[in-house]
Amino acid sequence: MFTVRCILGTSAKNLTSRPVLRRRIELQRRMSTSPLPVAAVCQMTATPDKEANFSACRQLVEEAQQRGACMVFLPEGFDYIGSSREETLSLSESLEGDTVSKYTQLARKLEVWLSLGGFHERGHDWESDRRIYNSHVIINDKGDIVSVYRKSHLFDVELPEKGVCLKESAFTVPGPGLVSPVQTPIGKVGLGICYDVRFPELSLALRRDAAEILTYPSAFTAATGAAHWEVLLRARAIETQCFVLAAAQVGRHGEKRRSYGHALAVDPWGEVLADCGGEEPGVALVEIDPEKVRSTRRSMPVQQHRRDDAFYRGLERS
Numbered sequence: 001m002f003t004v005r006c007i008l009g010t011s012a013k014n015l016t017s018r019p020v021l022r023r024r025i026e027l028q029r030r031m032s033t034s035p036l037p038v039a040a041v042c043q044m045t046a047t048p049d050k051e052a053n054f055s056a057c058r059q060l061v062e063e064a065q066q067r068g069a070c071m072v073f074l075p076e077g078f079d080y081i082g083s084s085r086e087e088t089l090s091l092s093e094s095l096e097g098d099t100v101s102k103y104t105q106l107a108r109k110l111e112v113w114l115s116l117g118g119f120h121e122r123g124h125d126w127e128s129d130r131r132i133y134n135s136h137v138i139i140n141d142k143g144d145i146v147s148v149y150r151k152s153h154l155f156d157v158e159l160p161e162k163g164v165c166l167k168e169s170a171f172t173v174p175g176p177g178l179v180s181p182v183q184t185p186i187g188k189v190g191l192g193i194c195y196d197v198r199f200p201e202l203s204l205a206l207r208r209d210a211a212e213i214l215t216y217p218s219a220f221t222a223a224t225g226a227a228h229w230e231v232l233l234r235a236r237a238i239e240t241q242c243f244v245l246a247a248a249q250v251g252r253h254g255e256k257r258r259s260y261g262h263a264l265a266v267d268p269w270g271e272v273l274a275d276c277g278g279e280e281p282g283v284a285l286v287e288i289d290p291e292k293v294r295s296t297r298r299s300m301p302v303q304q305h306r307r308d309d310a311f312y313r314g315l316e317r318s
């Protein structure tokens with residue numbers, strides 16, 4: 001079915017290979033003594049079948065909630081991954097549609113916060129433009145939509161030698177800009193999506209706006225993921241001294257597409273706390289300790305050391 005990884009407490013342990021019983025006992029012990037909020041980072045394999053995708057995501061969310069998560073992160077394309085431009089567009093919905101409403105009900109029922117990493121959204125300009133937004137939707141534990149961030153950087157990339165050829169702008173409109181970090185039970189969450197992780201100015205802007213956790217729900221290609229995924233996420237964590245949570249698509253979505261997986265949680269020092277691997281759907285549970293953010297920033301105050309005066313004026317010509 002799927003794999004559960006629990007990385008709770010300071011001695012991070014990957015419990016997947018242990019017998020179920022020991023895992024449960026260990027968890028209950030840790031959960032009852034831990035006052036820290038727990039986040040769940042998920043990975044799944046979406047297809048064009050929206051019903052099946054919802055049912056897979058619901059199982060991950062239920063599992064995470066039962067294990068003590070107060071906020072669950074789902075990847076870009078959690079709703080579906082289409083096999084063509086036409087299919088991707090025809091399956092899209094507005095925020096008022098069936099899909100988001102199923103998730104608001106789920107959040108309310110389980111009293112859990114949700115990050116829906118990349119929803120194929122028909123926006124206000126759908127009738128005229130016939131393209132969609134790639135939208136990261138945050139739902140609170142009452143089932144209200146509290147924030148929507150629309151992906152800024154679109155993945156128009158041709159790497160034929162690596163079998164990667166995607167033109168996101170053919171079906172997606174770039175969003176107008178950043179949204180302020182959202183106050184959640186795990187801390188202040190800054191919103192990005194997938195390819196946005198390659199643009200550090202976005203993460204620095206979120207950090208400047210008081211983010212403590214950055215999120216990059218993704219559907220990274222297998223080829224670019226193998227080369228860049230972990231180093232990009234760790235770099236964003238180290239530069240901003242934020243936790244970085246990145247839910248992911250994993251495996252084959254059809255004939256043409258394969259995603260890298262390795263849904264990741266990174267702490268503000270850049271240490272990888274959890275990695276869901278490259279094979280199958282799964283969920284990793286991580287404690288989000290706000291003291292880790294504070295102490296990392298206290299001991300190495302890069303934000304105070306930043307020379308905006310020197311680097312935001314443009315370069316002098318010699």
Ligand SMILES: O=C(O)CNC(=O)[C@H](CS)NC(=O)CCC(=O)C(=O)O
Nearest residue numbers: 077155166168194195219220221224
């Ligand atoms: O297409 C959909 O339905 C959902 N959207 C995506 O999968 C997007 C756009 S094609 N994928 C990426 O941004 C991959 C980035 C990447 O792999 C990298 O930066 O290396």
